[in-house]
Amino acid sequence: MIAVLLALSMQTTDDGNGSDYDVLIIGGGPAGLSAALQLGRSLRSVLICDNNEPRNEPAVEAHGYLTRDGIPPQKLRRLGREEVAKYGCEFQESQVTDITRDEDRFTSTLDTDVTVTSRKIVLATGVSDMLPDTDGFEELWGNGVYHCPYCHGYEVRDKPLGVLVTAPEQLEHTKLIYNLSTDLVVFTNGQDVFDEETRSEFVERGIEIEGEPITALNGTDDGLESISLADGRNVSRHALFYAPPTQQHSNLVNQLGLQVNESGLVETTQSQYGTGFTSVDGLFVAGDASSESALSIPCAVADGSMVGGTVNLELSRETFEERW
Numbered sequence: 309m310i311a312v313l314l315a316l317s318m319q320t321t322d323d324g325n326g327s328d329y330d331v332l333i334i335g336g337g338p339a340g341l342s343a344a345l346q347l348g349r350s351l352r353s354v355l356i357c358d359n360n361e362p363r364n365e366p367a368v369e370a371h372g373y374l375t376r377d378g379i380p381p382q383k384l385r386r387l388g389r390e391e392v393a394k395y396g397c398e399f400q401e402s403q404v405t406d407i408t409r410d411e412d413r414f415t416s417t418l419d420t421d422v423t424v425t426s427r428k429i430v431l432a433t434g435v436s437d438m439l440p441d442t443d444g445f446e447e448l449w450g451n452g453v454y455h456c457p458y459c460h461g462y463e464v465r466d467k468p469l470g471v472l473v474t475a476p477e478q479l480e481h482t483k484l485i486y487n488l489s490t491d492l493v494v495f496t497n498g499q500d501v502f503d504e505e506t507r508s509e510f511v512e513r514g515i516e517i518e519g520e521p522i523t524a525l526n527g528t529d530d531g532l533e534s535i536s537l538a539d540g541r542n543v544s545r546h547a548l549f550y551a552p553p554t555q556q557h558s559n560l561v562n563q564l565g566l567q568v569n570e571s572g573l574v575e576t577t578q579s580q581y582g583t584g585f586t587s588v589d590g591l592f593v594a595g596d597a598s599s600e601s602a603l604s605i606p607c608a609v610a611d612g613s614m615v616g617g618t619v620n621l622e623l624s625r626e627t628f629e630e631r632w
């Protein structure tokens with residue numbers, strides 16, 4: 309029965325070119341797959357396009373997602389793809405490079421030269437982390453250098469830790485790291501981030517403050533070993549925490565002229581019918597890319613689920629009206 313309904317709602321050609329779907333989901337991470345699950349179970353024809361550049365790719369394990377704690381990131385995505393395939397959702401490993409819209413359909417171009425049309429689009433393209441151009445930073449990112457104490461803090465609890473703070477507003481983050489280990493060095497990389505009072509508070513608690521610029525992070529496949537400073541010293545640390553600024557992963561956000569907030573996240577709105585609405589009618593945003601999510605797997609899954617439900621409600625309302 310499900311297969312018959314899906315076949316009725318989808319016109320395909322042999323090479324996939326010109327195929328028409330209820331919903332194109334761009335991005336097959338936790339947010340996109342979670343939206344797909346809601347839509348597939350609602351008998352919607354769905355294509356997911358993903359170019360396999362997940363934000364957490366460098367991490368060996370993903371933590372904090374109930375029943376999946378410690379799962380390798382790619383395994384989580386594979387399980388998600390298998391789950392949504394059960395409901396007829398199609399998957400293509402490809403990048404969506406262009407989107408245009410006419411009266412009632414979007415036309416999207418894939419880097420495989422295929423074009424597909426859809427009634428709705430869910431953009432679940434995530435964000436990218438903007439890492440400092442310091443030797444060793446990128447190599448150790450996700451394996452000794454971490455953005456989030458909830459994701460990777462427990463595994464390095466009670467070890468000699470560092471936290472990189474380059475602006476006063478990031479000092480709050482330090483308290484989360486101090487909760488994990490009191491053997492803590494705050495690196496300011498030559499920036500002036502402390503006022504006298506805050507500096508005393510930190511020093512009184514035994515936290516070291518290191519103002520010398522960082523020249524390199526040193527480590528192996530097993531993680532971070534030490535941090536080299538401009539004056540030639542090496543500070544031995546087991547892990548370093550740093551919350552970098554992020555940017556939209558996909559330039560489709562720019563191309564579509566979507567509004568972004570001061571952090572570069574797409575401004576989405578809610579209505580009585582749901583969430584994830586953008587300034588482009590029929591185009592929704594879910595997960596890390598959205599101003600409504602909270603940059604973690606469980607939050608991306610929750611947001612994707614709500615946006616998937618919203619899109620299904622929109623389609624259901626439109627069909628209901630058409631049939632009257």
Ligand SMILES: Cc1cc2nc3c(=O)[nH]c(=O)nc-3n(C[C@H](O)[C@H](O)[C@H](O)COP(=O)(O)OP(=O)(O)OC[C@H]3O[C@@H](n4cnc5c(N)ncnc54)[C@H](O)[C@@H]3O)c2cc1C
Nearest residue numbers: 335337338339359361363364371404434595596603604605
């Ligand atoms: C190193 C690291 C470790 C992390 N560890 C954890 C953790 O342990 N626990 C946790 O909860 N969170 C963790 N996070 C955060 C987590 O990765 C994100 O919150 C989560 O992946 C967001 O899901 P998403 O689906 O919104 O985006 P993503 O997972 O980034 O997925 C977006 C997808 O869209 C695809 N895409 C982008 N543009 C296009 C396009 N034009 N066409 C086709 N596809 C496109 C990308 O290839 C990507 O696969 C970590 C982050 C980092 C950086």
